[in-house]
Amino acid sequence: MKVNIPLLFKNICIDYGGYRGYLFKTKMIRDGEKVVVYHPAHDTKTPADHIVRFHSSGKVIYSKETNGFGGKIINGERTAGGVVILETIKNGKKFSEIYAHLNRKISVGKYVKKGDIAGTIIPYLTYWKGSLVRADHLHFSVWKNGGIPHLRYWGYVEIKDLIYFTNPYEYLQIEG
Numbered sequence: 552m553k554v555n556i557p558l559l560f561k562n563i564c565i566d567y568g569g570y571r572g573y574l575f576k577t578k579m580i581r582d583g584e585k586v587v588v589y590h591p592a593h594d595t596k597t598p599a600d601h602i603v604r605f606h607s608s609g610k611v612i613y614s615k616e617t618n619g620f621g622g623k624i625i626n627g628e629r630t631a632g633g634v635v636i637l638e639t640i641k642n643g644k645k646f647s648e649i650y651a652h653l654n655r656k657i658s659v660g661k662y663v664k665k666g667d668i669a670g671t672i673i674p675y676l677t678y679w680k681g682s683l684v685r686a687d688h689l690h691f692s693v694w695k696n697g698g699i700p701h702l703r704y705w706g707y708v709e710i711k712d713l714i715y716f717t718n719p720y721e722y723l724q725i726e727g
Contacts, residue, residue, distance in 0.1 A: 560595055560723070562666065564603045564689050574716075579707065588707035591700065592649065592692035593719045599674040599687045603650060606723065608664045609639030612647070613699070614657045620690070620706065635669050636699060641725050646717065647699050651690035651706060693717040 575590050597603070613636035620632035633653035639646050653670030657663070677686045690706050698715025700708040708716075 560593075560691075562604060563606050563691065564595060564597045564601055564672070574713075577707065586709065588709060589713060590707050591713065591716045592651075592690045592706060595689040595691060597672050597687060597689045599672050599685075601672045603653060603669045603672060603689055604666050605637055605650075605663050605669050606648060606665065607637065607639040607641065607646075609637045609648075609662070611657050611659055611661045611663060612636050612638045614659050616656070617651075620651045632673055632675075633670055637663065637669075638697070641722075644695060645697050646722070647694040647697060649690070649692045649694070649699075652688060691719055693719050693722040 577588060577590065578585055579588055580586075613634065615634065616632060617634040620634050632651065633656055634649065634651045635653060635657055637648045637650070639648060650669045652673055652675055654673045655668070655670030657669070663669075672687050672689060674685065675687045676683055678684075679686070692700075692706075694700065694715045695717045696715055698712075700712040700715075
């Protein structure tokens, strides 16, 4: 069955399609070492300043500017950008929803409802085939049992962190 991704995201944000799906593998150099990492999120092509809404009701457990999630590249390093993590319960199971590349911070501990505003998309610059291009998007991922990945690889994780990963497409179809 083919998944209609823009339809899955219709209550979160506009999804123009054409961006990366989840779990592709790549290599990065960190602290002088080459590491294999995975992209555990769906990057939803969404215009800058577009409102992003929470998919679920729950409690905000993380909300801050986090290095690597910003929209600008200065001296080869990505600036900080807003990341919000929402803890929620679906079908009796605990999940964490991660929304990144936002410009709004929400107080940790705040309870939000499905459809409340999580923030707006920041303008996002990246390198593509040697050129600096705009690639505005929402980075959306889901983690089960309270497992939250380390954010040290700019939205990518090592294989050991995937134990708590949840397919975002399947998750968006869960009611409750």
